[in-house]
Amino acid sequence: MTATETLSRLPLHDLHENAGARFGGFAGWSMPITYPLGVMKEHLHVREKAGLFDISHMKLFAVSGADALRLIGRACPFDPAEMETSQSRLTFFLNEEAGILDDLIVTRLDENRFMIVANAGNAAGDEAHLKALAKGLDVTIEPLDRVFLALQGPEAEAALNRAGIATDGLFFMHGREPKDGWFLSRSGYTGEDGFEIALPEQDARPLAEALVADPAVEWIGLAARDSLRLEAGLCLHGQDISADTTPVAAALLWAIPKPVRETGAFVGAEALRAAIAAGAAQKRVGLKPEGRQPVRGGVALVDEAGNPAGTVTSGGFGPSTGHPVAMGYVDKGLASAGTRLFAEIRGNRVPVAIHPLPFTPHRYFRG
Structure with missing residues (x-):
């Protein structure tokens, strides 16, 4: 994006402002990154109760x-x-x-x-x-202009039902059009049970307001969305996968x-x-750094002898796991769980171990 280009605003931008969101640019959009609760508590709230994400981008x-x-x-x-x-x-x-x-x-x-x-x-x-x-x-290919919300977490279904949205008969990776202009699916990007709802703005505003008024639900920003999907071993296009992968x-x-x-x-x-x-020369794997220091995307990996071994594509701290988590690509021969490598960070070598994905178990509702 050039300096003269501006970020697009979500249709519900004002609701996020009123909720105290801190915004940042992502994929050309001004997105809520965190709310006053903070990324750590937002993340854990999704794992324990239910979080509402605006994914209208x-x-x-x-x-x-x-x-x-x-x-x-x-x-x-x-x-x-x-x-x-x-x-x-x-x-x-x-x-x-x-x-x-x-x-x-x-x-x-x-x-x-x-x-x-x-x-x-x-x-x-x-x-x-x-x-x-x-x-x-x-x-016919019809691009739809909709507000798109994701409600994720173990209390998502109950909260959605309390808001008047029926979810009966809907299992993980199934969707339907409950009303004209609506699309409801049982899916998400957190590893938790949850739903994604696309609907016109005039319907989305009262639904979003009703959901966040529920004691079980909090607004959740992009930062916690990223840590949740990383713990769940889910890829982000442009980081973990691309047109070259x-x-x-x-x-x-x-x-x-x-x-x-x-x-x-x-x-x-x-x-x-x-x-x-x-066969692939490199494989995508989970990576568990030793200690508490997160290893971020773009960091090079080397083996015990200092030879190039791969690259980290996503990384951060896992609030649910209690330790740093990462994903990346390593040479095929080094992709076995437990293999010890090193991440090169500002002249230091941080030990990392190949770790099975996901870091936290998926809790999808399959009926």
Whole structure:
């Protein structure tokens, strides 16, 4: 972003100001980073009760039409015809080299209607990518202007029900359109049970106000969102995965069904098959630094002999774990749990151990 460009404001910006939010720039948006509670208490509140996040910087695309299945199957490495109505799944837009252009959640809402949730920083590129693939197809791609809220934590369902939003029959990675212009899914980015709700601003304001008036719910900022997702071992596009990262190296092949890997005709299919056959030179792993000093993204890793061993992509302190947590890429031969490496920080070497992901167990509601 240049000095002359300004940050976009969330539709509910004034609510965050009134709540005492401290703002910062992220993906072109002025985002609440922390609230008066502070990042440590915000993080723990989500793990213990329920936290409300404003994620309206993210983008939703409604895809519909007779060729919707063909478009989704071409754009993403899975077979949308295999999805049940209301089912959601994590997937990707890949480039021809099998690099991850974006990681997405796709929900099948009807026979020929899907909802795609994309990352904020990739929204314009995702829309152009979809529309290019849709040429000649009977399909409509509709970018939606919605307030997008996430309510996460063990008390999320009860709080949402108290606010008048029914969640019955909705399990993890399922979604539906409960009202005209609304989209509700049981999903999130924290490792906890929770929901994401997209809705028009005139509906979002009273809902947000009702939720934060609930004693179980607090506003939660971007800083705690990052520490929560890092403890949960969830990737952030632009840090842990990018257009230069394949699902093989990122340890995300589980999101691509094996038959589709082998015979699918999605964008990047041949490159992905070649990457699988060759194997990844580096693998994404969890990293546990010794002591209390966090190891941040961009820090180089070396082995016992001082040879280059990899790079940290995300790192910070884990309030739930009580110790620093990080993710990064290390040489394949060093990716086993317990392997000891060193992070080079300002001339010092901080010992780190390869650690299984996630650092905290997922607590999704699967029924």
